[in-house]
Amino acid sequence: MLQEIVRQCQRENPFAQRRLYDHFANRLYRLCRRYVKNPLETEEVLMNGFLKIFRAIGTFEYRSDDELEVWMKRIVVNEALMHLRKVRKDEWLWDDTPQEDSLPHHYTGPSAEADLHAEAIHDLILGLPDGYRTVFCLYALEGYTHKEIGTLLNISENTSKSQLSKARVALQALLVKNGYSYERK
Amino acid sequence: MKGNETDDLFRSNSDYLADQPHRDFNPEAFWQQLQPELPRQTTRKKKGAWWGWTTAATVVLATWLGLSWWMKAGESVGEKTMVEKVIPPADPLRPDLPVPAEEKPENYHPLAKTDLPKRENPKKAPEKEVPEVPAPVLSPAGSVAEQTLAVVSTEEVPIIQNRNADSLQKPTAQPAGPQYRIVHRNDLDRQQETETRARAQVVFRIGLPGSGPASTEIRNPLAISISN
Numbered sequence: 001m002l003q004e005i006v007r008q009c010q011r012e013n014p015f016a017q018r019r020l021y022d023h024f025a026n027r028l029y030r031l032c033r034r035y036v037k038n039p040l041e042t043e044e045v046l047m048n049g050f051l052k053i054f055r056a057i058g059t060f061e062y063r064s065d066d067e068l069e070v071w072m073k074r075i076v077v078n079e080a081l082m083h084l085r086k087v088r089k090d091e092w093l094w095d096d097t098p099q100e101d102s103l104p105h106h107y108t109g110p111s112a113e114a115d116l117h118a119e120a121i122h123d124l125i126l127g128l129p130d131g132y133r134t135v136f137c138l139y140a141l142e143g144y145t146h147k148e149i150g151t152l153l154n155i156s157e158n159t160s161k162s163q164l165s166k167a168r169v170a171l172q173a174l175l176v177k178n179g180y181s182y183e184r185k
Numbered sequence: 186m187k188g189n190e191t192d193d194l195f196r197s198n199s200d201y202l203a204d205q206p207h208r209d210f211n212p213e214a215f216w217q218q219l220q221p222e223l224p225r226q227t228t229r230k231k232k233g234a235w236w237g238w239t240t241a242a243t244v245v246l247a248t249w250l251g252l253s254w255w256m257k258a259g260e261s262v263g264e265k266t267m268v269e270k271v272i273p274p275a276d277p278l279r280p281d282l283p284v285p286a287e288e289k290p291e292n293y294h295p296l297a298k299t300d301l302p303k304r305e306n307p308k309k310a311p312e313k314e315v316p317e318v319p320a321p322v323l324s325p326a327g328s329v330a331e332q333t334l335a336v337v338s339t340e341e342v343p344i345i346q347n348r349n350a351d352s353l354q355k356p357t358a359q360p361a362g363p364q365y366r367i368v369h370r371n372d373l374d375r376q377q378e379t380e381t382r383a384r385a386q387v388v389f390r391i392g393l394p395g396s397g398p399a400s401t402e403i404r405n406p407l408a409i410s411i412s413n
Contacts, residue, residue, distance in 0.1 A: 026204050
């Protein structure tokens with residue numbers, strides 16, 4: 001099905017463009033949101049990402065649905081990283097100190113453990129500093145290697161590994177703080 | 186909790202939420218903003234259609250103009266076929282002047298088709314039938330001009346008083362080649378009317394035709410007007 005949609009999108013068929021958008025809109029929005037915390041900025045990044053997708057889809061050679069999704073995610077991730085670079089001006093990545101006020105406080109009580117759901121866990125990522133969050137999302141959620149992350153962010157592989165390690169520690173602390181324990185799993 | 190377990194937890198959570206709408210995201214409103222920016226097939230089609238229609242209109246206009254020009258040209262050729270030798274009216278008042286042999290009605294004939302200039306493009310220009318030349322004008326007998334001549338020739342004294350003397354002395358200058366003229370019935374009627382009015386002034390000639398000078402030597406006739 002996606003193959004035919006892609007083929008029609010390559011012919012700039014508006015109906016196919018709408019179907020492709022419907023298929024990936026929520027997924028790509030959540031992807032953007034993991035990198036860009038501000039909702040308005042997230043939409044701006046997603047808009048630019050979709051425009052690049054529809055303009056570049058003529059050169060895309062379809063092989064499988066997964067490959068299409070990876071291709072689209074890469075475009076949106078690159079757009080998000082460009083946005084972060086522009087906004088933070090290269091100072092954003094290496095701020096290692098987690099900001100206490102940026103951490104989510106939705107589920108602070110002991111009873112919150114039972115109510116912790118997927119959205120809350122997703123929101124925990126937003127409590128990380130930008131540098132931690134970016135490296136963690138690229139490595140753990142998108143599947144990039146440290147070498148690729150180093151190339152994308154213009155850092156060394158060791159820096160990427162260090163950032164990832166610190167991100168994991170911070171997330172575990174946030175999970176514990178929000179009532180999520182290792183024993184529960 | 187180990188690092189990999191943390192990664193698995195957030196990855197599985199992310200996959201679970203992947204297709205669920207986010208609370209801050211309205212896909213329909215976002216699409217309304219995105220849609221005008223997308224490259225559209227219809228825009229290119231409109232442009233193509235505009236050019237296509239313009240080209241088609243130009244071709245149709247050019248064809249129509251060409252056809253109308255061709256039709257007009259064909260009509261003018263057809264009119265030429267109707268042109269005939271007009272009998273140069275021998276001076277109705279001087280029937281004794283000889284009519285050139287080539288201008289005698291017996292020698293008149295309508296223009297044949299083969300005499301007409303041929304068009305260069307026979308495919309697009311189907312041969313138009315040459316309309317028949319009206320019989321009264323073409324036929325030697327029965328033409329209005331000839332009838333007029335006949336009437337005039339029966340007059341006893343075909344001399345007009347007011348006529349210029351030089352024109353009487355000298356024969357009417359005949360054109361070297363045959364003349365072609367379209368004669369309308371009304372013109373002939375008008376001419377006949379004029380001649381009838383001229384005949385109202387009757388003149389007498391004194392003297393016998395044979396007693397005068399030689400026929401080659403034309404003298405001014407003595408004309409006496411009788412007016413009512």
